[in-house]
Amino acid sequence: MRKSDVVQHAGTSIRDRSVILRRQVKMALPPQLRRRLRFAADRAVGLVTPGIPPPQVRRVISPTWLDFRRSGSDQVEFLVESAGLRPKDQVLDIACGCGRVALPLSRYLTEGGYEGFDIDRSSIEWCQGHIHRDHPNFRFSLVSVAANSSAAGDTGQPAAEFRFPYPGKSFDLVFAGSIFTHLLPDGSTNYLDEVVRVLDRDGRFVATWLLFNADAERGVPGRSLANLWPHDHDTYRVKDEDHPELSVIYAERQIRDWYAERGLKIAEPIRVDATYCPARIPADRAEGMHLYYAHCIVAAR
Numbered sequence: 001m002r003k004s005d006v007v008q009h010a011g012t013s014i015r016d017r018s019v020i021l022r023r024q025v026k027m028a029l030p031p032q033l034r035r036r037l038r039f040a041a042d043r044a045v046g047l048v049t050p051g052i053p054p055p056q057v058r059r060v061i062s063p064t065w066l067d068f069r070r071s072g073s074d075q076v077e078f079l080v081e082s083a084g085l086r087p088k089d090q091v092l093d094i095a096c097g098c099g100r101v102a103l104p105l106s107r108y109l110t111e112g113g114y115e116g117f118d119i120d121r122s123s124i125e126w127c128q129g130h131i132h133r134d135h136p137n138f139r140f141s142l143v144s145v146a147a148n149s150s151a152a153g154d155t156g157q158p159a160a161e162f163r164f165p166y167p168g169k170s171f172d173l174v175f176a177g178s179i180f181t182h183l184l185p186d187g188s189t190n191y192l193d194e195v196v197r198v199l200d201r202d203g204r205f206v207a208t209w210l211l212f213n214a215d216a217e218r219g220v221p222g223r224s225l226a227n228l229w230p231h232d233h234d235t236y237r238v239k240d241e242d243h244p245e246l247s248v249i250y251a252e253r254q255i256r257d258w259y260a261e262r263g264l265k266i267a268e269p270i271r272v273d274a275t276y277c278p279a280r281i282p283a284d285r286a287e288g289m290h291l292y293y294a295h296c297i298v299a300a301r
């Protein structure tokens, strides 16, 4: 059975129900206690799972990725099944974080090569020290791009002007996991232009986006767009106007237009983000969760 089938039919499994129950118990706890428990659990994961980045590095990427190893392996499996990733491919991982995907990829890309870049120094240093050391075909670059365009002290280059540090047509597959969720339109369109520049002919592009459409409000009671991303800019919305790149969600039609303008052909359907294990995504989506809005787009040049 393909992973996509599992995602669509996972709603009734015992695993799903236990995930839902756990989440309901969690939501009943006060936020401060929840944060403390999450921190303790994160530490425990690090203690029992050697070879993954320490909690303070992991926390930079996402508090929901406690199962760092499994979510990375799921992602690589998805790249193989849905985007035809081959062991000889050259892969670019935009905003690679602390190696969630690079770690399992390093066991798969035996003949090919990998480049990852990110703005977070601790993540890149960890990857260089732990992944590049054992897999010299895996390289990591620290880049300087502003993470908050509204902050006077952020000295990074504007995302709208950043040029990826690679020659044209260098990659068979570009992966962008949760970076367009941190880019405003001028940054997103520039990153898309750069993807098209560095992708080889017939290259594939897999990206996760926060996305809304006419259906978005259905199935997510109490978690409306207006609650989660209160600031409306028509084709996109942000959570926080003082730090707009914190979380950006786009109208599906806007993303489709951008892809079409650049000759990126979307493999239909756009689906719920495979980064998150299927059990976290109940098929009826009635529970209402932020992740309902996270989607994955597979496209080809």
Ligand SMILES: C[S@@+](CC[C@H](N)C(=O)[O-])C[C@H]1O[C@@H](n2cnc3c(N)ncnc32)[C@H](O)[C@@H]1O
Pocket (backbone or CB within 6 Å): 060, 061, 062, 094, 095, 096, 097, 098, 099, 100, 101, 117, 118, 119, 120, 123, 145, 146, 147, 159, 176, 177, 178, 179, 182
């Ligand atoms: C949610 S994390 C995702 C990490 C990784 N892609 C993964 O799937 O595990 C977002 C990452 O984007 C990085 N980031 C934020 N803005 C960036 C930018 N403009 N260019 C490159 N990386 C950026 C952050 O440092 C962080 O590592």
